[in-house]
Each structure stands twice: as C-alpha cells, then as structure tokens.
Amino acid sequence: MPTSITLANLSYRTPDGQTLFEGLDLSFGPQRTGLIGRNGTGKTTILKLITGELTPSGGQITVSGTLGVLRQSVQVTPGTTLAQALGIAEALARLERLDAGTGSLDDAAEADWTLTARLSSALAQTGLPDLDPHRPLATLSGGQRTRLALAALLIEEPDMILLDEPTNNLDADGRAAVADVLSGWRGGAIVVSHDRELLRRMDVIVELTTLGAKTYGGNWDHYAERKALELAAAEHNLAAAERKVVEIDRRIQAQAERKAKKDAAGTRKAAKGDIPRIVLGGMKRRAEETSGENARLAGRMRGDAAEAASEARAQIEILQPLSVKLAPTNLPTGKTIVDVKELTGGPDAGNPIIRNLSFTVVGPERVAITGANGSGKTSLLRLLTGELSPVSGTARILGSFAMLDQTVSILDPRETIRDNYRRLNPDEDENACRSALARFMFRADAALKVVGTLSGGEMLRAGLAATIGGRTPPQLLILDEPTNHLDISAIEAVEAGLKAYDGALLVVSHDRALLGNIGVEREIVLGDD
Template sequence: MPASITLHQLSYSTPDNQPLFSGLDLSFGNERTGLIGRNGTGKSTLLRLILGELTPVSGSVSVTGTLGVLEQSVRVDPTETVADHLDIAGELDRLDRLEQGLGTAEDAGEADWTLPGRIDAALADVHLPALDPGRLLSTLSGGERTRLSLARLILAKPDMILLDEPTNNLDADGREAVVDLLHRWRGGAIVVSHDRALLREMDAIVELTSLGAKTYGGNWDHYSERKALELSAAEHQLASAERKVAEVDRKIQAVAERKARKDGAGKRKAAKGDIPRIMLGGMKENSENTSGGNTRLANRLRGEAAEAASEARAQVEILTPLSVTLTPSGLPAGRTVLQADALSGGPVPEIPVVANASFGIIGPERVAITGPNGSGKTTLLRLLTGTLAPTSGVARILVPYALLDQTVSLLDPQLSIRDNFRRLNPEADENTGRAALARFMFRADAALQKVGTLSGGETLRAGLACTIGGNNPPQLLILDEPTNHLDIHAIEQVEAGLRGYDGALLVVSHDRDFLDAIGIEREIVLA
C-alpha cells in the first residue's frame, strides 16, 4: 500500500498558548512535497506532529507506511560510531561472527550478505567515501554527519521521508548530494527547506502561513509563476476596488449637489412667499429625513468600498516583492577596493588554513568566495579585515567597508534598530535614520524593536539598513553566509536590498540561487 499522511482539522498552540495553526486539513502521498513558509509559522512543528513527538490541541494525524526522518542537526554521542548511526552495528557483528566461524544457525538464517555492498553504494550516493564502520561519529564534520544521515535513509528504505532543512550548513557538494537523493527518490517525501535548488526537485509545494496552508502543484519555479499570477490578480482587484471607491465618491458628490440645488430653489420660493407656511415645515422635515437617509446610505457604501480597497491593498503588499532604492556609494569604477598579496594564516599560526591567497577587487565588482566546508572562507574574511593576523602576506582594504557576519554582531542586541542606526551613523539626524530604516520595511514603531528580539531574517535586514541604508553607505560590503537559517521570504528581501546597492560586494555563500540573484560576477574558489 502506498504511503500516505493525512492531517484532519489539526490545531496546535505553542506552550505559551499562541496558536500556530487551526483546523488544518492536508494530505501527503507518494510524491515529493516542499513545505515552505516564513520562520515561525510552524513547519518543523508540523513534522514533529506527524512523527508523534507532539500532541495536537485538536484534530488527528493518520500515517500509512513507514517513516524516515532527517533532523536539522545530528546530535553526537561521544561513543557513537558510523555503524551505530547507520543502525547496522548488529547486522555487521552478525556477519563478522559468521566470517570467523562463530555464528549460530539463527545468524546464518538472518544474515544479509548484501549489506557491505549496499553500505558502500549508499555512501557513494551521498558523496561520501568508504568509511570505517567503527569510526567515531564525532570525528566527522557537520556536513559529513548530515550526509551520513542521508545514507541511513537510503539503507532503511522507508515509505516516506521527512527532511527538515537538510541543506543548512552544507557546502555545495553536500547540497548537491541532497538534491541528487531527492531527484532519485521514488517514495513519498516532505521537505522543509528554503533552498530553491532543492525545491525545484519537488512535485508539489505547500505554503504554510498564519492563515493556514495552500497547496501548489509543481515545483518551486511553478510556485513562483503562480505567485506572480496571484500578484497580478491582486493588483487588478485593487485597481477595481479603488475605482469603486472613486465611483461612490462621485455619486455622493452628485447627490449632494442635486440636493443643494433643490434646497436653494426651495429657499428662493419661500422667500417669495409662494409656499404656505404649513407646507414649509413639512418640506423641511422631509428634506432632513431624506438627507439623513442619503447620508447613512452614502456612508455605508463608502465604508464597504473603502474596506474592499483596504483588503485588496493588503493582499498586494503581502505579495509584492521588496524593492529598495539606496543612496549611491560614490565608488569610482577604477578604484582599488581591496588587495590581498600572498596572504596566509589561520587560527593556529603553525597550520595555515589559507595559503598564498592573492586577488583584488576593482570598483563595484561583485565577488563570491566559494569552496567546501573547512577550506578557509571565513578565515579569509578575518585575514582581510584584520581580525586575524596573517602569518605572511599582506591584505589591504582601501575604502570604507562594513562586515555582516552570520550573527550580524555589528548590531548591539540590547539597543533598538533605530538606536543601532544612530550609533553606526552618528552624523545622521532622526529623519535620515527613519527614512533609511523605512527603506528596509522598519517603519514607525517597527524601528523601535530591540535587535535581540528579531528573527534571523529581520536581524540581517536591520544590519543592511544600518550599513547601506543611510546617506553615506560604505563602498564595500562583506557578507559571511548571509542566507543560513533564513526563510525564502527573508532571503528575497535581502536580495532586493543588495540589488539596490551600487558598491562592491564580497560574499561567502553556498547558495547558488542567492549568488545569481545578487549579480555575482566573479568567484574566488578555495580548495
């Protein structure tokens, strides 16, 4: 029987009684489904409800078939081996006993002699070399442990797999291994991810919002096209609603003008004495009643039209991508921005992670530093910016610059976004600061939020606002893995901000879609 997962009228609230979703109806079958949504909408929670790790407030979860799961991070037991993590230690011990002539009849009956070959094939499928089964898991890198977990899924052959942000913290090769696995997977899969390359391997996309869930047939590109059509429809609806408001206003004005003319004619007749006094009182009362009725009707129609326009406008704002116009940095095309000559160094001086790196950036170039995990990308940034002293060679940054690392440590988490902007831009007045923050969607009270209370995407957006959003943006912006742990909506906002920046960019990232979106022109590849 094909695997299936059915959610019926599912409701769940956080421990502090904040509802995540209510009355959710969803079904997942023998297809690959990408689960997307802003951080905090409950994507990982939904997986935990499916696995039975959490209990819903109401509703039910029905699962047919076996499930395999890949967690966001692999917890490492100091004594756990590769064989333990693959859940094959007992099977390998059985084969070992039989090979030594110590096995029992039960061992012989249950032995899987294809297992060693299947292990090697599974490791190759996830781009890992042959590993000693007795090797400690703690000796593998984070990316290698994630790939080993993928190999465990291949060996277990569950009917449906659940992957929670599987490409986070993986280098390009690791990401490719996950994409390959999903490309070849013929069972069911639910994949929580912001990786657009991975989402292109999906058969359907489910978008989770505070209003519920909506399913889109097709992969990420099809979803994007549908969202563009939704935006076009919402813009058409807004234009229609605004025309309705204008039409109601014109009719109200026409009625008011007709009444004013009629009242004027009546007053002129009364002034001439053509109308008996007793009729004047009745006409006045009728006029007042009619006027009151017309006013109430006009107010109701105007209110309904304005409400429809407001709802349409809100929908357009939700669907419209962020577009940012920034103050020019003033960087000349021929200016030397950065120069590294035979640069070597690392956290341990005797073991240089970076060796003999030589390159430069001229004018508003957009350059990416790429390479596998452990190749020294972040170390190179530290050597360039002087936070790590080189063992040899020279690095010079010759223009004003700003560095946004993975935690955006440039910002003080105890201060508001507004106060951080004023701290980093002491020459700016209040109006300049407010305008800069508004460009990055921190308007009014939103600018007064403490940085420490922001989500990852909001923090990075605040970092961009405080560095490149003002009247004197730096001429070089350095970014270290800016999209890690961000949802797609937040990534697209960051991309929009960087597209509006005309200075030089130096970016460390494994996210190919992100690099393409911000117009990277050249790569420095570390081995």
C-alpha cells in the same frame, strides 16, 4: 495502499496560546513536496505533528506507510559509532559474528545479507567514502554527519521521508548530495527548505502563509510564476474594489449636496407663503420618504462595495517588499579595493589553511569566495579584515569597508536598531538615521526594537541599514554566509538591498540563487589548485 499523509481540519496552538494554524487541510502523496513559508508560519511544527513529537490542538493526522526523518542537526554523544548513528549496529554485529563463525542459528535466521552492499551504496550516493562503520561519529565534520543521516534514510528505505532544512550549513558538494538523493528518491518526500536550487527539484510546492496553505503543482520556478500572476490579479481586484468604494462615496456626497440645495430652495419658497400648508406637508413627507430610501440604498451599495474590497484585501498577505535607493559609494571603476598577494595564514599558524593565495578586487566588482566546508573561507575574511595576522604575504583592503557575519555581530543585541545605527554612524543626525532605517522598513517605533529580539531576517536587514544605508556607504561590503537560516522572503529583501548597493561585494555563500540574483561576476574557489 499508496503512501500518503493527510491532515484534516488540523489546528495547533503553541504552549503560550499562539495559534499557528486552524482548520488546516493538506495531503501529501508519493511525490517530492517542498514546504515553504516565512519563519514562524509552522513548517517545522507540521513535520513534528506528523511524526507525533507534537500533539495537535484539533483535527486528525493519518499516515499510510513508514516514515524516515532527517533532522536539522545530528546530535553527537561520546562513544557513538557510525553504525549506531546509521541504526545498523545490531544487524552489522550479527553479520560479523556469522563471518567469524561464532553466530547462532537465530543470527543466521535474522541476518540481513544485503546490508553491507546497501551500506556501501548509501555512502556512495551521499558522497561519502567507504567509511569504517566502527569509526566514532565525532570524527566526522558537520557536513559529513548530515550526509551520514541521509545515508541512514537510504538504508532504512521508508515510504516517506521528512527533511527539515537539509542543506543548512552544507557546502556546494553537500548541497549537491542532498539534491541528488532527492532526485533519485522513489518514495514520498516532504522537504522544508528555503534553498531555491533544492526547491527546483520538487514535484509540488506547498506554501504556508498567514492566510493558510496552498498547493502548487510543479517546482519552485512554476510556483514563483503562478504566485506572481495570482498576486497581480489579487492586487488588480483590490484596486478595482477600492475605486468602487471611492466612487460610491463620491456619488453619495453629490446626491447629498443636490438634496441640500433642493431643500434650501423649498424652504425659501415656503417662507414666502406661495404654497398651501397641506401641500407643504405632503411635499415634506414625500421628501423624507425619498431621502430615507436613498440613504438606505446608498448604505447598501457602500456596504456591498466595502465588503468586496475587504474580501479582495483578504486575498493578499500583507508583505512589504524591500525596494531601496542608497547613496553612491563613489568607488572608481579602475580602483583596486582588495589586494591579496601570496597570502598564507589561518587560525593555526603552524598549519595554515590558506597558502600562497593571490587575487584582487577592482572597482565595484561582485566576487564570491566559495569552497568546501573547512577550506578556509571565513579564515580568509578574518585575514582580510585584520582579525588574524598572516604567516606570510599580504592582505589589504584599500578603502572603506564593512563586514556582516552570520550572526551580524557588528550590532549590539542589547541596543535598539536606532542606537546601533547612531553608534556605527556617529556623524549622522537623528533625521538621517530615521531616514536610512525607514529605507530598510524600520519606520517609527520599529526602529526602537531591541536587536536581540529580532528575527534573523530583521537582524540582517538592520545590519545592512547600519552599514550601507547611510550618507557615505563603505566602498566594500564583506558578507559571510548572509542568508543561513533566513526564509525566502527575508532572502529576497536582502537581495533587494544588495542590488541597490553600487560598491564592491565580497561574499562567502553556498547559495547559488543568491549569488546569481545579486550579480556576482567572479568566483574564487578555495581548495582548488
């Protein structure tokens, strides 16, 4: 039977009673499916329901074939070896006993003689060297552990693999390894991801929204094109339906005004006594009947038009795209804003990770700092901002700047968005504060949310508002992995804010789509001689 997963009339409610989805019908076949949607729509929940980690509130899940799962993080317990993490410790020990001449007949009968070759192939496919399987797992970096988990899937060879944000926290090489594994995968795959480059490797995109789930054949680019056309059509239908409601209301009002004038004229004529009473009674009865029929007809027309407008409105998920205009930074084109000369340093002064690095950023340049995990990207930013002192050389920022790290630590999580803004922009009054926050979609009471309660996307948006949204934005904005753990709509909002900023950008990121969309012009690769 072909590999498949079917969700029929599926419902799930969280322990606190929140309904994530209801009556959901979805099917996954032997192709690569990208599962996308805003954070909180239930993507990871669907994977856990498929694997049986969670129990649905209603409906059925049918799985045909074997499943393999790649988690968002690989847990490390003391003493765990690579072989144990790969799930091959027992099979490998059996082969080692046979090689040593101490194996039993049962060992010989159950031996997997292809295991060693498959292990080497899996490590190579995931970009890992031929590691000793008895090596402690704790000696691998986080990125290497993710690659090892991928290798475990290749060794296991399940019919369907489930991957939850597989490229989070991976460097460019790690992301490429995940993409290569998926490109060569011949079974089915369900990939929850916000990585648009990875989603370009998919055969099918399934989008989860507050309106339900919809399947789009093709990769991310095909989905984005179809989605834009659908949204434009839905917005056109909504505008037409709302215009019809307004037109019917106008016609009803005009008719009411004409009737009022006619009734007034009849009343004046009757007052003069020109019309017999019996005729007046008939005229009044016919007028009331006509008026009632007209009112019923107008009511039906307006009800039908309002229902059509409501149906059109229901086809559009209410999302407000971010489109902002920011004050200019007045950064001259020829001004050097970052000057690094023969810089050596890092957290361990005795073994500096940055050595003899020199570069400049001139004018409103947009520059990316890239390199493998552990190459010193964040250390470089700490040296630039003065958080670390260099061993030798200099690192200078020659103008105003602000920095947003992965946790947006510039914001106090105990304060409201509004209070954080006022603290970081003490020279601006309440009107300027509210105006700046509104440009980043924090209007009215939304500006009074406590930062610690915000989603990742909201927090980064609040950080952008507080740093570049004011009357005098800094001439340089430094970003350290700004889009980790953000969904695509949040990433696009961040991109919109950065596009509106006319100062210099220094960005640490492995997100190639982000770098392209915000206009990065140059790349400084650490660890590249």
